[in-house]
Amino acid sequence: MKLLKLVLRNSFRHRLRTSLTILGLALAVVAFGLIQTFIAAWYSQAAAAAPDRLVTRHAASIVFTLPLSYKEQLLKIDGVEQVTYGNWFGGVYVDPQNFFPQFAIDATTYFEIYPEFIVEPDQYEAFLGERRAALVGRALADRFGWKVGDMITLIGTIYPGDWDFVIRGIYTGKEEITDEGTFYFHWEYVDEAMKQQMPGRAGQIGWFVLQIDNPDRAAAISTAVDERFSNSWAETLTETEEAFTLSFIQFAAAIIAGLRVVSVLIVGVILLVLANTMVMTARERISEYAFMKTLGFRSYHLIGLILGESFFISFVGGIVGIGLLALVARLVAAALSNYLYGFAVPQSTYFHALAVAFVVGLAAAIFPIQRAIRIRIVEGLRVVD
Amino acid sequence: MPEPIVQVENVSKSYYRDSLEIPVLHDISLEIPRAEFLALMGPSGSGKTTLLNLLAGIDQPTSGHLLVAGKDIASLSDGDLAKWRSENIGMVFQFYNLMPVLTAYENVELPLLLTKLSRKERRKHVETALSIVGLADRMKHYPRQLSGGQEQRVAIARAVVSDPTLVLADEPTGDLDRKSTDEIMSMLSRLNSEFGKTIIMVTHDPRAAKAAHIVRHLDKGELS
Secondary structure, rough: OOOOOHHHHHOOOOOHHHHHHHHHHHHHHHHHHHHHHHHHHHHHHHHHHHHHHEEEEEEEOOOOOOOOOOHHHHHOOOOEEEEEEEEOOOOOOOOOOOOOOEEOHHHHHHHHHOOOOOHHHHHHHHHHHHOOOEEEEEEEEHOOOOOOOOOOEEEOOOOOEEEEEEEEEEEEEEEOOOOOOOEEEEEEHHHHHHHHOHHHHEEEOEEEEEEOOHHHHHHHHHHHHHHHOOOOOOOOEEHHHHHHHHHHHHHHHHHHHHHHHHHHHHHHHHHHHHHHHHHHHHHHHHHHHHHHHHHOOOHHHHHHHHHHHHHHHHHHHHHHHHHHHHHHHHHHHHHHHHOOOOOOOOHHHHHHHHHHHHHHHHHHHHHHHHHHHHHHHHHHHOOOO | OEEEEEEEEEEEEEEEEOOOEEEEEEEEEEEEEEEOOEEOOOOOOOOOOHHHHHHHHOOOOEEEEEEEEEEHHOOHHHHHHHHHHHHEEEOOOOOOOEEEEEEOHHHHHHHHHOOOHHHHHHHEEEEEHHOOOOOHHHOOOHHHHHHHHHHHHHHHHHHHHOOOOOEEEOOOOOOOOHHHHHHHHHHHHHHHHOOOOEEEEEOOOOOHHOOOOOOEEEEEEOOO
């Protein structure tokens, strides 16, 4: 503690160099944190998946539909408590760039299985009572300035024609990672149109969602479901909701792996930036370390001085970086809100950044400490006469 | 003759560059009485700083014995030697060796951080030491705000603040002008005469050596 003053004064002996080092560390922490946040956001939907929900889709591909008639058979399978279903709509709102997911769902059962979507009871009643009604997420409503009662028209791509909707409710997410960017409406609305225009496409859904009684039996129930429909004209593939979600995002696995490598490299860059500063510091102060040894200071005093300075710089860099990260993440979240929901820095990322600062502070001090300890006093003082 | 505080017995010192032996001191024997002021003179490379370093316990002899206040410092471990230096040695260097980030007060306080003295006690010691060297009004000044002579006076205050057995000075006036040299020599003389400090000073300046009571010459590693 007595030497703390010397640690602090030494840290700012070269103010420009220390400031640039801290800035370099801070920017590296921001880059590291943004990458970690992006990866976390990418997998947030999978993280939001409930363990007691299974998804059953066509065994060949999600693009093929299943007959609605499967629902009654699914309900008879042991362990299945509730079944709902949905379909991808793929409509365009005004401009193709205004992309957002739209799901045609079984309005009466869907929100029973997804309790994480919170909607006012009167709005939910209004949604149930009207065939053209839509329920939209808060983030989506905010994005387009929608409010309850607004009329929306989507131009169908998979289902041709103009589709009119009236917003009857706005839902919010129970958890921070719950999606608030989706547009839900009645599957019957689409199905009735199909019956009239394309009877061959009527009575078809994209996937079933099964609520099961025991998550530990997910594998057994999945097998039972798929065996039930084996050798039928539409065989099924049943998996946990998490696996189902991951199957959509796994196409980017190589990019994510690349980003993970980059984040490790950033840690390396942080280390080199600080190590460079500390090595220069040690070289410049060798005579001071030798002199301190002359006074009777021991190796552990020098270790404390060097380590203290290294930790101080790395932690200040880490703290500044974390502050900047929180700020930059908000800006990035706003910029990416149309494409990537849930871009918020996880708390774990802050801890990781601090842990990285600690490890870097420690590692960067090793070489200077070695040098300071090993130097002989007379060599350090350069007084051999 | 008063009891010797320093006894150098048949000390030799060689350095090694790769396998090449470079002898610096040859079979030196010397006794320095307590409260004496001795000047070691000699040309560059004569081994005077090496002898001073041996007496300071910052280098080890190749052979022989070095007794300071009866203790053979050549036999001490590195850790014990560090502790011994902190309690017995005060050093003054040609280029002052002050910490540029610390004030005059903090520089003088540095050796006391190794003691168990309280902050209040340290303050008393530091103020006394700075008063002795006439810098009580410069306590808050950083080295860059002081002249060379003042810096060396701070270094002297630092050397005596822990009341060491020996004050060792290596060319203390080598970087100073004549006026400052006189001030520093007067300061060292006062420490010797008024406070009874045993001082061993390396110098090649005959004017500075005049302040010493004993002058010994080293040439090619041999004492004359």
